[in-house]
Amino acid sequence: MYSYSKLAAADPEVAAAIKGEVDRENSHLEMIASENFVSEAVMSALGSQFTNKYAEGYPGDRYYGGCQYADIVENLARDRAKELFGCEYVNVQPHAGSQANTAVQFALLKPGDTILGMSLDAGGHLSHGCVANISGRYFNVANYGVNEDGYIDYDEILKIAKEARPKLIICGASAYPRKIDFKKFREIADEVDAFLLADIAHISGLVAAGCHMSPIPYAHVTTSTTHKTLRGPRGGMIMSTNDFAVDHKIDKAIFPGLQGGPLMHVIAAKAVCYGEALKPEFKVYAQNIIDNAQALSGNLMDRGIKVFTGGTDNHLMLVDLRPLGISGKEAEDKLDEAGITCNKNAIPNDTSSRSVTGGIRLGTAALTTRGLGTADMETIAEAIKLVIVDRTTEAKNEAKRMVTELTERYPLYENVE
Numbered sequence: 341m342y343s344y345s346k347l348a349a350a351d352p353e354v355a356a357a358i359k360g361e362v363d364r365e366n367s368h369l370e371m372i373a374s375e376n377f378v379s380e381a382v383m384s385a386l387g388s389q390f391t392n393k394y395a396e397g398y399p400g401d402r403y404y405g406g407c408q409y410a411d412i413v414e415n416l417a418r419d420r421a422k423e424l425f426g427c428e429y430v431n432v433q434p435h436a437g438s439q440a441n442t443a444v445q446f447a448l449l450k451p452g453d454t455i456l457g458m459s460l461d462a463g464g465h466l467s468h469g470c471v472a473n474i475s476g477r478y479f480n481v482a483n484y485g486v487n488e489d490g491y492i493d494y495d496e497i498l499k500i501a502k503e504a505r506p507k508l509i510i511c512g513a514s515a516y517p518r519k520i521d522f523k524k525f526r527e528i529a530d531e532v533d534a535f536l537l538a539d540i541a542h543i544s545g546l547v548a549a550g551c552h553m554s555p556i557p558y559a560h561v562t563t564s565t566t567h568k569t570l571r572g573p574r575g576g577m578i579m580s581t582n583d584f585a586v587d588h589k590i591d592k593a594i595f596p597g598l599q600g601g602p603l604m605h606v607i608a609a610k611a612v613c614y615g616e617a618l619k620p621e622f623k624v625y626a627q628n629i630i631d632n633a634q635a636l637s638g639n640l641m642d643r644g645i646k647v648f649t650g651g652t653d654n655h656l657m658l659v660d661l662r663p664l665g666i667s668g669k670e671a672e673d674k675l676d677e678a679g680i681t682c683n684k685n686a687i688p689n690d691t692s693s694r695s696v697t698g699g700i701r702l703g704t705a706a707l708t709t710r711g712l713g714t715a716d717m718e719t720i721a722e723a724i725k726l727v728i729v730d731r732t733t734e735a736k737n738e739a740k741r742m743v744t745e746l747t748e749r750y751p752l753y754e755n756v757e
């Protein structure tokens with residue numbers, strides 16, 4: 341039960357916006373690959389009195405009084421995260437994944453050092469060296485991409501690394517549908533004497549569940565968000581092992597280097613999320629995400645829709661719209677009108693601008709949380725086809741009807757007042 345009645349009495353305008361968002365989430369199929377729905381327990385911790393508390397510093401070493409419960413909850417988060425990912429060091433204070441990556445760069449590098457990351461166009465992230473991000477402004481950046489088939493080419497990355505001589509190699513992506521071999525990345529990093537940062541923001545739930553290789557034994561440092569496949573509150577985290585003694589530097593890079601007071605209500609919610617992910621049901625959930633993604637990509641391809649790399653190993657896929665003559669922007673808008681939320685996304689070697697793009701990115705983590713299964717993926721593939729291939733008003737209306745049937749069959753928030 342979520343009750344906003346007191347908020348509605350105090351501030352009807354904000355309450356109305358929240359109601360609009362609840363209605364939108366209820367009535368749409370959420371297919372943005374980086375989004376998910378948190379449990380009531382996570383939401384409850386997020387809305388707790390910890391939002392009132394300043395706790396600059398770390399458990400046992402704070403700059404404010406009254407931190408005894410903040411210490412308990414941050415230690416719970418740290419201990420559970422260590423157990424979940426099998427790491428010996430964790431910092432749960434980063435406000436987001438970007439801050440986690442920036443802190444690692446701040447801890448390990450000096451301005452002007454060279455970093456090697458996956459290019460944004462190939463599926464990398466802004467904080468991996470994009471010129472518009474602080475990582476691209478403060479460091480000298482070299483990029484790797486994907487081969488013609490859309491896969492990471494480890495031999496090519498080694499070649500680039502030998503030329504660029506980076507001090508830090510970043511692996512991990514925001515729009516890469518295939519498995520990543522972290523062991524190979526570490527071998528490349530060792531060959532050029534670089535640090536390896538693995539950013540598992542997208543796949544951390546799949547890693548925690550054992551469905552994908554864990555980077556923890558290979559990367560010097562691993563970062564993640566907590567709100568994507570891990571299904572926790574919006575936030576970031578940094579992990580490492582004892583073999584790599586950077587913890588002190590990274591703690592200092594987060595606070596006081598980059599952030600002030602930790603968001604203790606978010607850290608409480610992270611503790612709840614890690615606790616949920618430690619339960620056996622989470623392994624089933626993670627496998628279901630992958631099964632749904634593979635069922636969806638197969639059903640799209642059966643309908644003549646091109647899925648980049650011919651499928652997926654994880655929770656997301658890139659649909660290449662170029663053969664259909666519809667842009668990513670147009671597809672995103674039309675799908676939204678039919679009740680399907682997704683985002684336009686560049687396909688590697690896309691010639692259209694970033695605000696138009698030749699593709700869309702689809703994810704199944706939120707759908708899976710909602711309870712949809714592989715049989716429903718056929719219905720969704722058909723609805724998508726009606727919108728982006730058939731493109732008539734009748735087809736869009738039929739897609740909308742199919743979406744409504746699914747959203748009503750799998751209600752999300754039934755008790756919101």
Ligand code: DSN
Binds near residue numbers: 437465514
């Ligand atoms: N904005 C996230 C995504 O959609 O993948 C990455 O930070």
